[in-house]
Amino acid sequence: MTLGEGTHTIIAVAMGVDGQEFPSAPVTFSVRLALPAPQITQPEAGSVQDMNLWIGGTGADYSAQVQLLEDFNHDDYGYSLVTLTGGWGRLFNLAPGVHSIVARQTINGRQGPVGIAHFFKVRPSRLTTVNVEILPSQEVKFSGTGHNGATVVLTYVSGPNNKPLPEVVVANGVWQISAPDWENGIYTYSAIQKVSDNAGGWIPSQDFQFSFPVSTKVPDPTNVRASADYSPIFSGNGVTGATVLIRKQDGTEAAPPAVVVNSFWSSQSRQEWGPTFDQIVQVKQRLDGQESEPGVGVVVRIAPLPPVISSLSDNELSPLIAGTCWSGAVVNLVFSDNPAVHTAAISGTEWQFRRRTEFAPGVPHTVSVTQTAAQQTSAPATRTFEIRRTLLKPVIIDPANGGEAERDLRVRGDRSVAGARMQLRVDGIDTGPATLTNGGLWYIELKGLAFGRRILDAQQTLDGRPSERSDPVVVNVVLMPPQFTTPQPGGDLPRTSTISGTGMPGARVDVWLEGRDDFLLRGYPVDSNGRWSSLVILPVGVKTLQARQAIEQVVSRDSPPLTFNVVPAAPYIETPVKDGHIGGSAVVSGFGVPGDTVSIYLGDTLLGGAPVLEDRTWSVPVTLTQPDGAHVLVAVASLDGFKSDRSAQQPVVLGRYEPSIDSPRAGSWVSHPVTFSGQGRLGTGQLVSWFNPELPWAPNLAVSAQGWHGLSVRALPAGGNWCRFQQTIVDGADASTISDWSESARFEVLDPASR
Structure with missing residues (x-):
């Protein structure tokens, strides 16, 4: 008997000889069906992918989460949500190398079995910069950054002579190669980085070409x-x-x-x-x-040498300073307590000076003495001295007398003496260890003051001598409202964001939107560092936040209203892929929040827009008239007049030029091997199947001013066919690097059996 998923109750019945039935007590139990293993369909098995790639598949339940694991040790790659149709997938960033992964799904904590292992390769990122330096030894040094552990290969492309360069392994993210004996001229090299495929082969990055000049003339020192x-x-x-x-x-x-x-x-x-x-x-x-x-x-x-300070004799509060200098020099003095410049009296090679203004006692002073000769001023000669100091009555400058203060309070003051110890009292009781001061301004931290009226005063001690106590300051210790650190007034915040702020450690914070009866946060704790933060979901529009905090039975005032904007989250561009080719007509698509409108920009030029559908996808057809070459796509989501931040930049390569396919001609009959030809710009072309661009028919065809031609490398299917052609562009006429796809007219391939 096969039971469906759910709760079932059964009984057993015994039949007596007289036909009387004797039922058992009912037994209730639940049946739960095993979860099937999801199937991985993307990327294609055995394919080579970029580090940032889409992994997805089918065969999962809508309410499940699909987890991706490493095949052998089940290292966790992360999770993906499932669509209504059972499809799943998202972008992952994987390290270069060979990967074998499996998938399983989880519903309400229940895990299913892992599926069939899916194997593919991840290539390292394309090198974007190679630094070239001509060394004084006439060697040429190449250097740059790369994937740690990868092997960098520089290959000769063109130049006065073919100069082979050694391969080098990237260490700590950097690499360099040096080689001597170069002929003058301009060289072009190709640079890749590659990693092992663990099977005796390599997984190379995409190619990066660079050029540099070499000149072997005698350089200046x-x-x-x-x-x-x-x-x-x-x-x-x-x-x-x-x-x-x-x-x-x-x-x-x-x-x-x-x-x-x-x-x-x-x-x-x-x-x-x-x-x-x-x-x-x-x-x-x-x-x-x-x-x-x-x-x-x-x-x-x-410059002249520093003058000599030979004596510094004390005379009350202003010492006499004397020394030697160059004959005819001008000697100037500057003291550390005043930027004024003083000129000494000179007799031959002797100088001396005494300042009229007395020096503060008990404070170190430094004199700097320079001499000027031959239009130059020497480095200073310095000497430090000290006069006995007067102990001052300290002053409390913050908090203000009669004001309010928090429980954790920094008391600031003035008129401290360097080296003295400052002692603070609260209500006549010392507040812990005294603080050594640097002179002048001082501060002492107080923690956990009792609420209510408090009296503060301070006294400093130097060399066992106490100063007069400061004037008392009366403060009312209260619980202040919490403060917001995120969002900022008038700033923008996505719908799903973290709001944060500061408050009293140990307090609990209430946060609400103005005009709403419910709370965004209620009794949310402030951590030991005085910070709080929480993830919230807010509707788009202009919003106003307020907050208060409470500790024990004390409740603060409400914080001042904070007005800000809630804006849509930035959308994500899925296609075209990073650094992918786009032609004059293309479709930009990705993911966003249903109900938003997504606008597509090429740089600062608006290309078009479309709404985000219920399945979170959007798609915008665009027509491009910009010059060929490298461009950047960005997307912006909007709702009710509010716009998101720009999405992550998606670099693309625009190629609108279309080469021609001249043969086979429309309606012609051909047999294997088929000859193809056409016209284009200087570069290299690829001829592929019309129904599968991954299936090359005639790869790596040279394109010259006379056009291009080639033979199919595989037998074409009999009957009607089309082909597609795309080429690289290297003629330098403009910024074009790749063409758009051209499609041939239909031609007929003869069945070999019919000939």
């Missing part, structure tokens, strides 16, 4: 510098084996010639220059009779 010694030392980098020439503007020698060793050179002047102001020296290097041009100009500037 680099990193040229001159020391500030009175006999300056010139140094820098250059080509190993070259001779560096160092000359003044009049052509005379500034320093002896130097030979470059291991890419470094240096030379010291034979003569003492002394303090020098902006002497220009020309530096070149010579190799094999050729001098570099135009040379490197280095400006030599030698």
Whole structure:
């Protein structure tokens, strides 16, 4: 007997010899059918995919969630929701390599079995930049970023000679290759990165081509510098084996010639220059009779040495400072407590100075002394000194006397003395350890003050001496309203978003929309860091939030109203795929929220729009007249006059040019191998089946100014056929890199058995 899913009750009946029936007690039980395993249909088994790919399938229940797992160890790839038709799928981002995955579905915590394993390959992302640097050694260095562990391959495309380059493995996300002995000219190379397919083969990324010039003329020295010694030392980098020439503007020698060793050179002047102001020296290097041009100009500037502070004698509150300097120099002094510049009295090589303004006692002071000679000012000589300090009566400046304050309160004040300890009292009781101050402004944190009227005062202690107590400050400790950090006033927030704010740790927050009787949040806890946040779903429109908080039996005032805009969520573009080709006519589609309207933009140009359907999909046919080349598609959702943020950018390649297919001609009869030909622009073309673009009929056909032609590489089905042709474009006439698809007229293929 087969029972359906649900609850069933059965009884057993015994029959006596006299025909009397004796039923048993009823037994009730439930029957639950086994869940079938979902089938993975996308991507195509054994195919090669980009890292960001769509994985989907069929055979799942609408109320289920489909989980994707690694075939062997069941590592979790993530979940997908199921449509009404049993289809499921979403975008996943997988690491490059070989993947074998299985799927199972879960309903109300009940898991079904895993399905048949689905195998495919994921290729690494296409390299987008290769840095090329001509080194002083005349080597060419290539470098860039890539997928960690991948192998980078640079392949010669064109140039003066075929220069093979070694392969390199990406480490810590970067790679580099260097090679010597290049001929002058412009080179073009192709760059890919590849990972192992674990079967002796490779999974390569898409190709990236780049060009660079090479010039082997003698370069100027680099990193040229001159020391500030009175006999300056010139140094820098250059080509190993070259001779560096160092000359003044009049052509005379500034320093002896130097030979470059291991890419470094240096030379010291034979003569003492002394303090020098902006002497220009020309530096070149010579190799094999050729001098570099135009040379490197280095400006030599030698400043005088710092003056000497020989004495600092104390005299009440202003010390006498004295020292030595260069004869004829001007000596200036600056003190750390005032930016004013003072000039010392000089006699020969001796100087001295005493400031009329007294220094604050008990505070370290620093004097900086410089001398000016040869139009230059020396580095400063410094000395620190201190005069006994006066202990000040502290002042509490925040909170204000008679004002309100929170339980967690930062008390700020002024007139502290550096090194003193500041002690704060609340209602005559010390509030814990004293705080060491840096002088001037100070603050002390108070936590968990009792609600009600409180009296604060402060006192500082230095070297065992207490100051006079500050004037008392009376505050009323209350529970302040919570504050919002998200959203911002007048800002935008998607329908499903997190609202957040700050409040008293341990309090509970109520949040509501103005004009609504129900609460968005009721009794929501504030964490130990004074923060709260929660996910909410809001209707589109202009909304106003308010909040309050409560702790123990104390309730705060309502927060000020916060007005903001609730806008639709940004839609998602599914097709065309990232970096995919689009022609003059295309369809842009994706996912959004039912009821929204999605508008499609190419850059800032509006292409069209369409509503989001109940199954969350949308589709917009567009006509493109922009120049061919790289472009970016974005989508914006709108509802009732409110617009979402722009979607993630979807880069595409526009190719509207259509090459021609001249043969086979319309209605002609052909036999295998079929000859194809046509016209196009310089590049490479692919001829494919009209019903399956993944099925090549004549791949990699060269397209020249005379057109293109080729033979089918496989037998075509007998009867009526069409073919499609698309080509790359490399003629440089414009930004075009790929054409649109051209379709041939119908032609007839003879059945081999009929001949």
